[in-house]
Amino acid sequence: MKCLIVGCGYVGLPLGAELVRLGHEVFGLRRNAAAQDELRAAGIQPLFADITKPETLAGLPRGFDWVVQCVAAGGGVDNYRRVYWEGAKNLIAWLAPAPPRKLLYTGSTSVYGQDDGSLVKESSPAEPVAETAKVLLETEQVLLESFRRDKFPAVILRVAGIYGPERGHWFKQFLKNEARMEGDGARFLNMIHRNDVVGCVIAALKHGRAGEIYNAVDDEPVSQRNFFEWLGGTLGKYPPPSVPENPDDRRRRGVTNKRVSNRKLKMELGYQFKYPNFRKGYTAEILRLERAGQLHVVPEER
Numbered sequence: 539m540k541c542l543i544v545g546c547g548y549v550g551l552p553l554g555a556e557l558v559r560l561g562h563e564v565f566g567l568r569r570n571a572a573a574q575d576e577l578r579a580a581g582i583q584p585l586f587a588d589i590t591k592p593e594t595l596a597g598l599p600r601g602f603d604w605v606v607q608c609v610a611a612g613g614g615v616d617n618y619r620r621v622y623w624e625g626a627k628n629l630i631a632w633l634a635p636a637p638p639r640k641l642l643y644t645g646s647t648s649v650y651g652q653d654d655g656s657l658v659k660e661s662s663p664a665e666p667v668a669e670t671a672k673v674l675l676e677t678e679q680v681l682l683e684s685f686r687r688d689k690f691p692a693v694i695l696r697v698a699g700i701y702g703p704e705r706g707h708w709f710k711q712f713l714k715n716e717a718r719m720e721g722d723g724a725r726f727l728n729m730i731h732r733n734d735v736v737g738c739v740i741a742a743l744k745h746g747r748a749g750e751i752y753n754a755v756d757d758e759p760v761s762q763r764n765f766f767e768w769l770g771g772t773l774g775k776y777p778p779p780s781v782p783e784n785p786d787d788r789r790r791r792g793v794t795n796k797r798v799s800n801r802k803l804k805m806e807l808g809y810q811f812k813y814p815n816f817r818k819g820y821t822a823e824i825l826r827l828e829r830a831g832q833l834h835v836v837p838e839e840r
């Protein structure tokens with residue numbers, strides 16, 4: 539297949555490398571020309587454009603079979619609107635004369651606003667409170683609407699919190715003694731290892747049905763408390779101190795608490811996770827850091 543990865547970064551780069559390894563022809567799009575060598579080293583043919591500026595897309599080659607939209611916006615709702623929502627519209631308009639067989643968009647499980655710890659499936663209400671998550675939901679609607687209207691073959695992957703080499707917010711905080719348990723730590727975290735994001739994207743490109751949504755998350759949502767207790771036991775540290783939380787403040791900020799199900803993805807796409815839970819994924823990550831001499835555990839005073 540002739541593949542285009544729009545936003546060839548933390549996920550896009552290893553995704554491109556894997557597609558190359560599988561024998562596909564892969565192009566990777568970014569804004570920053572300094573990424574050229576990195577892309578070429580992975581066997582990816584670099585393209586440079588900014589999806590918020592349609593005129594920069596006009597001169598690019600077309601005729602792709604698979605397109606993956608995995609650009610990421612920096613913080614701020616205006617940025618989100620430009621990069622995700624306008625970016626999706628620009629991309630669809632640019633691809634429309636020669637539509638791909640499939641366009642896969644890496645969205646986010648943040649579109650589920652549930653805060654009661656409930657089990658969340660693709661058919662569950664997506665009613666986010668956070669402004670950024672609202673933009674991500676509107677971006678999905680742009681893509682789904684183009685499928686309904688013009689049969690544009692969009693597939694949505696709602697991706698959970700990504701961790702892996704150099705990533706993992708709670709883990710990094712914990713190593714530095716900067717992590718805090720929110721209240722009793724009962725809030726659920728939903729995660730996925732980067733290698734499994736790559737695997738899920740490829741499974742969805744192969745088997746995903748246009749117009750459908752799939753949750754990309756591992757098998758085991760974990761409470762903050764269980765996550766920190768496991769990390770503490772593994773690294774020989776105490777779990778972090780708890781800070782009181784204010785439910786009203788939490789609700790206002792759109793902090794969610796839910797257990798996201800991957801059943802549809804596993805059943806329909808037949809994907810088998812390499813890291814089905816955080817213990818497997820973080821064991822690999824801790825070993826990697828340890829072997830590279832990069833595991834710096836700051837001891838805490840108690």
Ligand SMILES: NC(=O)c1ccc[n+]([C@@H]2O[C@H](COP(=O)([O-])OP(=O)(O)OC[C@H]3O[C@@H](n4cnc5c(N)ncnc54)[C@H](OP(=O)(O)O)[C@@H]3O)[C@@H](O)[C@H]2O)c1
Pocket residue numbers: 544545546547548549550567568569570571573587588589590607608609610611621625644645646647697698699700701
């Ligand atoms: N991180 C998470 O936990 C998480 C969770 C759920 C979903 N996701 C989604 O997963 C996807 C991949 O995330 P990631 O962590 O791989 O992101 P990333 O490392 O920040 O990579 C995004 C890439 O997009 C490029 N880019 C940014 N703005 C662009 C624009 N306007 N035009 C063209 N290229 C642009 C950037 O390169 P240049 O700067 O060179 O342009 C960068 O290489 C994103 O869609 C993200 O929203 C992430």
